[in-house]
Amino acid sequence: MTTTPELRRAARVIVLDEADRVLLLRIDDHGRVFWATPGGALEEGESEEAAARREVAEELGLDGIALSPPLARRTKDHQVGTTQRRQVETYYLTRVNAASADIATGTQTDNIQARRWWHSADIAVSAEPVYPLGLADLVQTYLRKGAPTSPMQL
Secondary structure, three states: OOOOOEEEEEEEEEEEOOOOOEEEEEEEEOOEEEEEOOEEEOOOOOOHHHHHHHHHHHHHOOOOOOOOOOOEEEEEEEEEOOEEEEEEEEEEEEEOOHHHOOHHHOOOOOOEEEEEEEOHHHHHOOOOOEEOOOHHHHHHHHHHHOOOOOOEEO
16 A cells, blocks of 8 residues: 655745846755755745745845746655655746845755756756756746746746
């Protein structure tokens, strides 16, 4: 008998700068190293939008960001720490000045080892894992067409 992993709802933010580069964080999750957008789990009673803003403030020190409508959703079973979870993520987008995004000003940097601005073409060909899969296409679609009328599934 297979059991369904514990549900973990999360909000993530695609942070774009003035040159349309994406800010990604290098995460070390118990030896599993990858690049990902800022974000994390919703707290009890918290909305997705509030969680997205809180996570960006905690991880990057940026307060009061404007969010796009939800761009995408992703459901993925994976390890979070040492526990198997079913993570349901909602992705938003915000634009910032590159100089204002500094993890050194973040208050909860968790397992963040580094940050880097990426062009979407570099994300698409990266030899290192970048999550979510399809991020480069999602960013390019947003830049060409704007926010979708309903979130796409990743």
